[in-house]
Amino acid sequence: MARGIRYFLSVTLKLLAVMLASVLMIVVTRTATFPSYQTSPPACEESDDDFIPADKERLARFTSAIQLQTVSYERGVGTPQELVKFSQFIQESFPTIHGSPMVRRDVVGNYSLLYRVEGSDASLQPYMLASHLDVVPVAEEAKWVAPPFSGELKDGYIYGRGTIDAKHSLMGSLEALQFLLSRGHQPKRTLYLAFGHDEETQGHFGAKVISEVLTQRGEKIKFILDEGTPVGDGLLPGVSKPVAFIGVAEKGFMTLHLEVNEEGGHASMPKPESAIGILSKAISKLENNPHPNMFGTGVEARMLEYVATEMTLPYRMLSSNLWLFSPLVAWVYSKKPQTNAMARTTTALTRFNAGVKDNVISPEAVAVIDHRIHPMSSVEEVMEFDLKVINDPRVNVKVKNSRPPAPISPYGKDSPTYMMLQETIQQIYPDALVTPTFMVATTDTGHYWNLSNAIYRFSPYVMTPSDLARLHGVNERISVKDYERVMNFYYHLIVNMDKPLETKRHGHEDEL
Ligand SMILES: CCCCCCCC/C=C\CCCCCCCC(=O)N[C@@H](CCC(N)=O)C(=O)O
Ligand SMILES: [Zn+2]
Numbered sequence: 001m002a003r004g005i006r007y008f009l010s011v012t013l014k015l016l017a018v019m020l021a022s023v024l025m026i027v028v029t030r031t032a033t034f035p036s037y038q039t040s041p042p043a044c045e046e047s048d049d050d051f052i053p054a055d056k057e058r059l060a061r062f063t064s065a066i067q068l069q070t071v072s073y074e075r076g077v078g079t080p081q082e083l084v085k086f087s088q089f090i091q092e093s094f095p096t097i098h099g100s101p102m103v104r105r106d107v108v109g110n111y112s113l114l115y116r117v118e119g120s121d122a123s124l125q126p127y128m129l130a131s132h133l134d135v136v137p138v139a140e141e142a143k144w145v146a147p148p149f150s151g152e153l154k155d156g157y158i159y160g161r162g163t164i165d166a167k168h169s170l171m172g173s174l175e176a177l178q179f180l181l182s183r184g185h186q187p188k189r190t191l192y193l194a195f196g197h198d199e200e201t202q203g204h205f206g207a208k209v210i211s212e213v214l215t216q217r218g219e220k221i222k223f224i225l226d227e228g229t230p231v232g233d234g235l236l237p238g239v240s241k242p243v244a245f246i247g248v249a250e251k252g253f254m255t256l257h258l259e260v261n262e263e264g265g266h267a268s269m270p271k272p273e274s275a276i277g278i279l280s281k282a283i284s285k286l287e288n289n290p291h292p293n294m295f296g297t298g299v300e301a302r303m304l305e306y307v308a309t310e311m312t313l314p315y316r317m318l319s320s321n322l323w324l325f326s327p328l329v330a331w332v333y334s335k336k337p338q339t340n341a342m343a344r345t346t347t348a349l350t351r352f353n354a355g356v357k358d359n360v361i362s363p364e365a366v367a368v369i370d371h372r373i374h375p376m377s378s379v380e381e382v383m384e385f386d387l388k389v390i391n392d393p394r395v396n397v398k399v400k401n402s403r404p405p406a407p408i409s410p411y412g413k414d415s416p417t418y419m420m421l422q423e424t425i426q427q428i429y430p431d432a433l434v435t436p437t438f439m440v441a442t443t444d445t446g447h448y449w450n451l452s453n454a455i456y457r458f459s460p461y462v463m464t465p466s467d468l469a470r471l472h473g474v475n476e477r478i479s480v481k482d483y484e485r486v487m488n489f490y491y492h493l494i495v496n497m498d499k500p501l502e503t504k505r506h507g508h509e510d511e512l
């Protein structure tokens with residue numbers, strides 16, 4: 001009997017050893033032979049007169065744009081006078097654009113701007129560059145090193161609300177267009193510039209109306225580029241080179257209104273449970289029960305694979321073997337807010353209101369939850385999960401607002417438009433790697449899904465880990481160097497869009 005067990009154990013151990021050796025071999029082979037998704041930057045044809053310098057005039061225009069306090073507060077509550085001023089300022093600042101017979105300008109939804117620049121070849125589908133005129137309000141003003149609406153230049157940086165979100169792309173694309181038109185350039189392909197005025201409150205009166213206008217015109221758009229993920233410096237562990245993240249998708253969202261109504265009364269005779277207590281328990285359950293970690297099921301995994309060959313060895317081994325290491329990477333991702341946001345549907349408790357007086361038991365308690373939905377999940381799944389977690393019929397849960405995750409736009413070598421974008425990025429950042437990702441925040445593109453199946457979100461400035469907190473936060477800023485890159489990125493993009501959407505190099509047919 002004992003011999004039998006010994007034999008069984010030894011066979012099992014041998015089998016395990018063979019399995020382990022096979023897994024090890026696969027891991028080593030994949031790490032050594034994993035394909036590279038990076039292409040070398042296109043040859044530099046740039047000359048001095050093929051470059052937009054961040055000179056005094058251009059910087060002054062950008063500063064003036066920052067000084068306009070185009071704040072969006074709540075849905076439908078903004079700063080109409082400032083928006084009108086911004087609109088007038090744009091008209092005065094870009095006379096070549098506004099005087100060109102090729103350009104049609106429409107004010108849409110009262111304050112949003114839609115420009116159409118007529119291309120010479122009507123058989124080509126138009127494309128669209130998008131951004132927004134509005135900004136979020138300023139908090140903690142005392143902590144700013146320069147006044148938040150000053151556009152002040154300090155140590156090579158321009159400070160102010162809107163510098164990165166997102167007046168750089170609005171002003172940068174206008175500068176590029178003005179530069180081209182002033183040299184007598186007519187684009188081959190028709191180009192739209194779409195600037196919503198309420199992106200920060202979900203674009204219901206701006207981008208949504210722009211989309212309706214374009215739909216009425218029967219437009220189908222070749223591709224759309226909006227504000228988005230940046231060129232990361234140190235954002236991706238294991239990669240020392242800068243990484244340009246192209247947002248090929250974005251998370252959905254669901255804003256929930258939670259309410260509990262109970263009997264109020266005199267604070268000297270409380271019941272065991274109050275409206276405030278019941279709601280607190282519900283939201284505490286939501287916070288303690290995060291939505292499932294979905295890392296490895298979507299674009300976030302491709303993001304790592306695209307840069308795997310450029311990573312230091314341990315990261316390279318993990319990223320080229322996600323079939324094995326996905327659970328480990330998922331766990332690591334869950335540890336930091338910015339990576340956790342890529343791994344799962346997030347739950348942010350953003351408002352909590354109750355009570356009117358110290359000695360009155362509040363009959364009502366209200367909270368707001370801001371969920372950002374992972375591209376592999378859905379509004380329905382998130383709701384079902386929450387109701388199960390709360391599991392209390394006294395908590396009334398209503399959806400204030402929701403949007404499903406965005407469809408995933410084509411990416412990689414099979415998508416000529418993505419490759420054109422990659423090459424344009426490399427013209428500005430020759431040392432950068434380029435990888436697809438999804439946006440954890442939302443953009444106006446949520447209103448443009450019916451216009452195009454190729455929607456990208458990318459902002460051509462560099463972001464370090466410590467810059468993350470500047471987004472919607474204190475000391476938002478962009479470097480002069482980066483603003484110059486932004487202008488030149490749009491310039492190259494417009495020029496590149498006049499070349500056939502590439503073809504021989506990536507083995508594809510020309511397309512419209
Ligand atoms: C491993 C990590 C890699 C991740 C790389 C990306 C790092 C992310 C860095 C920056 C993202 C920039 C996003 C800026 C756009 C912000 C858009 C925005 O503010 N949207 C609002 C819209 C308002 C609304 N409620 O709809 C939002 O999402 O709240
Ligand atoms: Zn923005």
Ligand SMILES: [Zn+2]
Binds near residue numbers: 165200
């Ligand atoms: Zn924003």
